[in-house]
Every structure is written in structure tokens, then in C-alpha cells.
Amino acid sequence: MPEDRTDYDIVIHNGTILTINETFDIIDNGVVCITNGVFSRIERRRYDRPLPTATHSIDACQGIIMPGLINTHTHVPMCLFRGLADDLPLATWLNDYIFKVEARWLNSENVHLATLLSCAEMMLSGTTTFCDGYFFEDAVASAVEECGMRAVLGQGIIDFPAPGVPDTEKNVDEAAQFIKGWKDKTSLITPALFCHSPYTCSEKTLAKARRLSDETGALFQIHVAETQAEVTRCRQKHHLSPVLYLERIGVLNPLTLVVHAIWVDDADIECMAKRGVRVSVTTESEMKLASGVAPLPAFLDRGIAVGIGTDGAASNNNLDMFQEMGFAARLHKAILLDPTVLGARQVLTLATMGGAEAIGLAGEIGSLEVGKKADLIIVDTSKPHLTPLYDPFSHLVYAASGGDVRVVVINGRIVVKNRKLQTIDIEAVMDAVDDLAHRIASLDET
């Protein structure tokens, strides 16, 4: 047997494991072993036996070892416009700022660059998987692969000329091409489609996209019931709420990820539960845009699979899922005047297994269990704001932030080590984004 023979690719030890399995097992002095990108052994350390040997051995320094966070709704290239315009009415923000800079500045190269930046931000704050919808999604996908992240990526479909898709007649075909191109290409990327909304896509487009989703098994993402105005217009036009309109035209099924779902009533929620749709709630962004407050506790009461997400960095304005957990956990307590709503463990579950279920990857990720894909993070708890530690769930939801993540493993690859990115040159990316932003800010037309 050669001398360098090791038992595992990676062994992580000396930490508290939050499995987020069905029984929420917590393993003190845990050991996690990874082989070929998959968890091969998860157990309490036996001090009467040597630590398993591995190519890479990682000391968790008594921190928390847990599943990577899953961000169920993003538009990752929009970090280019982070803080460009805030505190404005939604229509002003979109029409006078975002749509203009998108039309002017989006191209394959800039989308690729911006995606590298967003992936870096997400990995450094403990997110291992995200679900995105935007344009030039091909460029998003290649950047995600370069970073070594996991993602469900949806090419955008909207019934007006869009960045990269000038001909609206071809928008669903473009999405079909994207799905075909990335299907089974890499285990990191699951192609999907992203219909912008029921008010920007025609019934014909939605039906065509639905067929594409059903034929390919691709996730069908769509913004629904985001604002009161949208619901009013939908009722005027279709005599139905957005949810019931989508139900009537056959869009809703378990492959549908309904994003936002803020202005929904009991009949809508009933329908969503019956159809088995999944929901993504983006609390921070929805608050900042003054869209309203989605009835997240009601979704959970009805057994709907819910994940949480950050939305794009232009409306959030960061991609830190720890912050997102903190907002989701606190907001509904304040609104319902009930401190027992959305406890810490439940919220951490939304950000891990809940997210996996919402985006259709519950069999592969979201918990630390033997056989699942090896996506995990280590949170450094030896910090003043995380001292003392009585309850790890409480700390992760109410006290920690993305900056406390020290190690990130995705698909069995160490992508962040001691808070340093291992897969891309982030300094070069930031410099390039700064240069581009300088031109965007100066409205340079050259």
C-alpha cells in the first residue's frame, strides 16, 4: 500500500455538527468525511481511535459545521447596480434607473464579471447554492462554474425586448436552448427558466414556458403578487388574483417556484398548497422596496415548501443569507405580535433544507447526511458577538453574520479557507467591477 494512501478526500473535525436532518441531530465533537464530492461518514469523534486520514484535514476550531446556505432567489449580475439608486418608489427605481442601466450595460462580458463578484460575496458569507433568474444566463452559468458554486439558473423570459433577447418571439426558445446546453453538463449547475411575471409575460408565453418546464423537468421561476398594484391590475384584466390567474392557465405545479407572494389571500394560499408549488420569500429586499410583507408563517402552516432568498443586490443591498435569516425571524414576530413565530431552528431550516426543497434539490443538498453532495460551511464562534454560546441555532439566526464563515466546501471542493477565496482572483474582479461602475456612474456612452 503506498504511503500516501488516505481514507478520505476531506476530513473535518473538532466542531459541533448541525445536521439539519429529519431529527435535527446535533453532534458534538463531530467528524465529517468527504469522498468524491459526497458525504461518506458523519459521526461523533471516537477519541479511542485515530482521526481518519485524508488528503485535506480541516480543524473546525470548535466552531459550527453545518449545511451551506441556500439562497432561493437572486439576480446575481445586478450587483453591478448595488446602491446606484435607493429609497425610491418601485416604478421610479425600475424605469428611471434599473431598466436604463440594464439596457445600456448588460452584455455577456459584464454579466460574467458581475456574477463572479456575486458568487464571491455569497461564498464568503456561507451560501453554497443559489437560484437565479436573469438574462445572458449562459454567462452567469460559466462564471458560476468557474467559481465552483452550485446553482439553479433560469434564463429570463419576458414579453418585451430584453438584454440579449431582442426578439420576444424567441424568448422561450432561448430558454430552451439554455436548458439544453447546461443539462447534465456539470453537477454544479441545474438549468431552469425564469418567467418574469404574469403581467410581463402573455398567457401564450406562460403556457409555452410551462410546457418547456414539464418536458425538461426544469424549475419554472416566476415573480407573483409582489405589489398591491400588480394584484389590482390583474383583477381588472383577468377578474382573478395573480395566483388564481396562473392556476386557471395551468402554470402552477410542483415545478413552479413562486417568488415573493406578498399580496395573497386565503384562496391563493389554498390553491398554492393544493398545487404543491414552492415559494421563495425575500424579506429584506421586499421591505426595502416597500412591497409589503409576505405571509410566510401562513405558507408554513399550510405545508407549502418555502425557501428564503436575498433577491438582487440592487434592491437588498447585499447577498448575506445570515442577515436574511435575521430579518425573516424578527419581522413576523413584530407583525403578528407573537415572539414564538418562526423560531431560530425553523428559520435555519428554511435557509437550508427548506431552500433545497423549494428549488427541487432536497434529495441532493440542504442537510449533512451520508450520500448527499458535500456542501458545508464552518462558522467561527470564537468571537465576542458569538460569546457565550448556549444554543447554536439562536446564534446563527440572531447574532452571526456572513463574516463569521471561515470555511466553505462545495461539492467536496474547498472554495473558502480561512476566509480566503480559493477559486477566483477576487481582487482582480473587484478592480474590474470598480472600473465598470465608474463608467456606469458617469453615464459614459463610449
Next chain:
Amino acid sequence: MPEDRTDYDIVIHNGTILTINETFDIIDNGVVCITNGVFSRIERRRYDRPLPTATHSIDACQGIIMPGLINTHTHVPMCLFRGLADDLPLATWLNDYIFKVEARWLNSENVHLATLLSCAEMMLSGTTTFCDGYFFEDAVASAVEECGMRAVLGQGIIDFPAPGVPDTEKNVDEAAQFIKGWKDKTSLITPALFCHSPYTCSEKTLAKARRLSDETGALFQIHVAETQAEVTRCRQKHHLSPVLYLERIGVLNPLTLVVHAIWVDDADIECMAKRGVRVSVTTESEMKLASGVAPLPAFLDRGIAVGIGTDGAASNNNLDMFQEMGFAARLHKAILLDPTVLGARQVLTLATMGGAEAIGLAGEIGSLEVGKKADLIIVDTSKPHLTPLYDPFSHLVYAASGGDVRVVVINGRIVVKNRKLQTIDIEAVMDAVDDLAHRIASLDET
């Protein structure tokens, strides 16, 4: 002239200065000079002249140079109970957990230790001044001095036997002793008093405390209208709201800091404005405890001086004022469905000048202006989540977190340098708190 003669104690350069002065001047390529603990020069760098010489020269690395944040409401020793019990009704949380562990574990030594931990957390997250109310405040004060922080500290007054004050007859006298002991002792500490609430202090106690405040000029802190139940009970007992009850017995004047003020109506707000009281709003903690939402925008509309604060770490569960800004900025937009409410610049002002006004130190701190006490922080913006940078106010409120603070100066002393505390041994403090927490968790009675 000796060779080592320098112009200033500290010179900070190569950053963008947010002054938060009356005209909100922003100075690119700014230079801040400090002499004897006071700002002596603040200006744009003239590249045709040499940088002023100083004992300590600090390169801001193109980050943001701004006033230190001011946390207007804390119970700093409560970090001992951070995460001990969450997601519970307020009465259960207080009666079954907090009051019990306070009665068992609070003493001068533990309060001193816990204060060191909270000060470390606050300094590392950019807070330079805080306003506290608790028991054993003498021990708090000595720990604050040891850390080199600035604080307004109020000895607790409550009409039942309290930690360190078993005889309720002497509670105001104890506060008087505390004020006398710390008045003019150090420029870092301003002694104050802290009446727990109108329902836990008798009219006689409140009147006596009011006299003490008026005679000494000490800030009179009091929790008011925190829960619906408090208002109901007050109306039953006094036929007045808590605010109007305090008005009737003469407690309200510009030395009063009303904390929470969640369940107040128009008449209450009118009275608060008329009396010139100051208000502290603790959004995150109020949300987590499900107390409700204070009408912060209405206070500002009426010209009331408002600061924001974290409350204690047992109910927040951290002391990060960046998070607190993020919550205050987003919550009212979601509640009022108006994205223009509480814009980023206004919220940053609440956390700096607003806080200084709320705690009676507007002449000394809260902005970077020549003659003011030299309290400042440098925020490192060369991070993925702060890239690109179009608007520093937006980044500080919507994207940054306490972990982005690289340098902290308080009273002209560098207390944090490259994210390392310079004044206390934080590793030793964390170890000691961990040991104590282990005993608290095991309910060790030894």
C-alpha cells in the same frame, strides 16, 4: 527643534470623510488630524503639500472615515445571557429565565467581566459611545474606562429588591452615589440614572429620581410604552397612557430619554414633542420580543430627537449598530408601504448625530467637526459585498456590517487597529465568559 516633533497626535488620510455636519459634507481624499483627543483639522488633502506629520499616521485605504456609531440603549452585562432563551413570550422570558439568572449570577465581578465583552463587541463593530442602564453600574463604569470607550451610564432604579440594591428605599440614593462618584471623573463617562419603567417605579420614586436628574443634570432614562399590556394596565390604574401619566407627575423634560415608545398615540407624541424629551428606538430587539413597531417616522416628523440602539444582547442578540440601522431603515418602509421613508442618509444620521442629541452629547460627539471629541471609525470598503460603491450612505445602511470596521478611535486613542482590539485582552475575556456561561447553563449553584 527636536527631530521627532510632529504636528498632530494622529493623522488619518486616504479615505472619504462623511462629516455628518449640518450640511452633510463629504470630503474625498480627506485628512483628519487629532490633537489631545480632539479633532484639530479636517480637510481635503492638498497633494501639493506634504501630509501633516503625526505620532500615528493611519492610511484609510480609500475606505470611509466617519463618526463612531452611538448606541442609545443597552444593558451591556446582559451579553452573559445571549441566546440563553429565545422565541418565548416576554413574561416567560423575563420571569422564568432572565430574572432568575440575574438574581443568581449578577455581582460586581461578573458585571465587570460581561461589560468588557460587550465593549469589545461594540468597538469591533464601530460603536464608540453607548448609553446603558443596569445594576452594579459602578462595575460597568470601571470596565468601560478600562476599554477606553465613551458611555452614558445609568444606575438602575426599580421598586423591588434588585441585584446589588436589596433595599428599595435606597434605590435613588444608590443612583445619586453613582452619579456623584463618576461626575467629572473621566471625560469618557457621563453618569446618569435609569428608572426601569412607570410600572415598576412608584410615583414617589419617579419624582425623587426626577429631582436627582434636575439637580445633577444627569440623563433620566426610562422604558415607556413597550408593550400593549403595559398601556392597558397604566390606563386602568392611572386613567392615562404611560406618557401622559409621566407628564402628569412631572417626569418629562429634555433630560428624559424615553426608551421604546412603541404603543404611543398622537396625544402622547404631541406631549413628547412639547416637553422636548428624547427617544431611543431599539428596532431589532423590539421585533424579536414581538413588542411591536415604534412610530419612528412620526417622531422625526414632530422634530423629536431620536437615537437608535440595540437593547441588551439577551434580546437582540448582538450589539451591531450596522444591523440596527439596516432594520430601522427597512422596517418602516414595509409597514408604511413607502420606500422613501427613512432614507439611508437619515438613518446614518440617527446612528450618529441623532444618538448624540438623544443622550445629551450633541456638543461633543456625533459628527466629524473641528473641536469635537475625536471619536471616529474607518470602514473598509474593498470587499465584495461593498463593491461597487456609488453612494457611501447606502452602503453603510444597506450593505455593510460591523465586521467591515477596520479602525476605531475614541477620545483620540486608537482602540481598534486592523480589527484587533488594542485596549483589553479579548481572548482572556471570552474564555472567562465561556467558563461562567458553562456554570450558568448547568445551573450550578456552587
